[in-house]
Amino acid sequence: MQGEHCLFVVSGPSGAGKDTVVARLRAAHPAVQRTVSATTRAMRPGDEDGVTYHFISTAAFEQKLAEDALVEYTNYCGNYYGTLRSEVEPRMAAGIPVILVIEVEGAGNIKRLYPGATTVFVMPPSLAELERRLRGRGTESEEKIQSRLQRAGQEMALAANYDEHLVNDDADRCAADLWAVIERKLAGK
Numbered sequence: 001m002q003g004e005h006c007l008f009v010v011s012g013p014s015g016a017g018k019d020t021v022v023a024r025l026r027a028a029h030p031a032v033q034r035t036v037s038a039t040t041r042a043m044r045p046g047d048e049d050g051v052t053y054h055f056i057s058t059a060a061f062e063q064k065l066a067e068d069a070l071v072e073y074t075n076y077c078g079n080y081y082g083t084l085r086s087e088v089e090p091r092m093a094a095g096i097p098v099i100l101v102i103e104v105e106g107a108g109n110i111k112r113l114y115p116g117a118t119t120v121f122v123m124p125p126s127l128a129e130l131e132r133r134l135r136g137r138g139t140e141s142e143e144k145i146q147s148r149l150q151r152a153g154q155e156m157a158l159a160a161n162y163d164e165h166l167v168n169d170d171a172d173r174c175a176a177d178l179w180a181v182i183e184r185k186l187a188g189k
């Protein structure tokens, strides 16, 4: 499909800091946009409906699936998350670079659907640092933290499938590295 080279998929385990990295990149390069996914998970402090996610009910999510309004979706730690077609295809058609911050299963599905997309895996500096960041957020129960740590291990094992790999030991430096990837791909290299 036209404009696939404008799609950048960023994944990494929960706590790798990918949201911060993408926010820093977008502050420096506002022409790069970011999709807002639909999710059934509960809002966390700091979340804003329509900005961090579209927070919807399971019934509403299933309705979107039935309408083919999602280009990919997954069940992550007990909740649905999905990328809306309306967030992706108009930007591709207009040639606007756009970042999808999604987990590994979704990333694989996007790459199958749009082979010209670039997948980028953001690694935490270490698993110990990842656990420290997850706990430091103080927003999740111990059970949820354990579930996210287990999922982190599974996700890191799939990092090799990604086109590009970055380590987030410093968010600004990692954002600059991500921008270098985007600039190169937009230039067709």
Ligand code: 5GP
Binding pocket: 011, 012, 013, 014, 037, 038, 041, 072, 073, 074, 076, 081, 082, 083, 084, 101, 102, 103, 105, 106, 107
């Ligand atoms: P969180 O609950 O921490 O906001 O997100 C949990 C995981 O779901 C993160 O890895 C995040 O990148 C991923 N995620 C967010 N939106 C989507 C989406 O639309 N599709 C998929 N496949 N994963 C998503």
